[in-house]
Amino acid sequence: MAEVTLLGLWPSPFVYRVIWALKLKGVEYEYVEEDAVYNKSDRLLEYNPVHKKVPVLVHAGKPIAESAVILEYIEETRPHNPLLAKDPHQRALARFWTKFGEDKSIALFTFFITEGEEQVKATKEAQEYLRILEEHGLGNKKFFGGDEIGMADFEFGWLNLWLPVMEQIAGVKVMEAESFPRLHAWIQRFKELPTIKQNLPDHSAMLTYFKDRRAFFLASAKS
């Protein structure tokens, strides 16, 4: 793969999925930081006119948006260290759980942008989905992908650092270790992988950033 650029936003777990995939597969790329929330550049608007968001992967001048779509593209163009199994049924399961993560992502984050009764309700809903993930998604597997990490592990990679940061700031524990032992064990394995360990945003910078974001969301909700 020649000339690869990734437009990103440093605290975004969606962007990190793509970073992990590129790093795992040894793809050289140029990273470009975008102020995708407050000050979208002309470049971003040109490369992702539909959603105006990051991540956007630009390969030989051609842009691809949506992290799940980008991951499939990287997988097809760089088969080294595969993110999907060869078996079609296993691939379907990986895509099913990736979709589950996409569809439920707002519900899983809502506890972070709410307070009081709304937060209690949002936390409960997030826990229901995490329960499904623990029992049906991960089950007794080492990783979502089986013995090796795969696409679905990257989908839920945010549980590793982003969730504890959000829990700390929002003042609520969503995923207790005693209630979700398998997911917690998976997190321990996930974060020890060199690709992940060497590619995480700075923890204290995250705390600052997400603190501001929570304040912003709570203020907007009131207005």
Add this chain to the structure above:
Amino acid sequence: MGEEVKLFAVWGSPFSRRVEMALKLKGVEYEYIEVDLQNKSDLLLKYNPVHKKIPVLVHNGKPIAESVVILEYIDETWKGFPLLPKDPYQRAMARFWAKFIEEKCMPALFKCAGTEDREKAVEEACELLKLLENELEDKKFFGGENIGFVDIVADFIGGYWLRDIQEIVGVKILTRENLPKLCEWSDEFVNHVVIKENLPPRDKLIAYFRTRFGPKP
């Protein structure tokens, strides 16, 4: 691949029809199992414990849920009549637009049939469909000369569902004035030799929509 293929579906669902269209286009034999959504069988709950919904494809005993995931599976398993293009970038574009239809267009269109803030919902839906029309450009189908992945995922829009719901509810979304190219595409879609045999019976669908969305006496 000699095998057993079963599909749990509902006659009027655009989601399970997507799967049927794909199977029919590829000439795959399957057993159709109609599901009573008010009375879900143990078998359905066993095959889709996470969402408890249709469609579910069961191939040699192994279940797969979520229509778009099923379409990818079908395309990988049965090679005749490819649904996704060969080129990786074109595949990425197809997946992008399928996601756009699924995550943005479908919810927006369903909102138009609701009673809350209908005018705003219709405006939003029209804007989204305009983006889809721009993507179509002058192609006969989203897949090019023939039907592909995106066309199938857009079945709700291309088939009779949207047309009939909008008439019964009394809103104008997919019209020749608003979206001429998309209208032309939808005509091609419903007249496609395989698709036209695999749309739900129109009168039955209209009767169902009248009950569900029609003005209450």
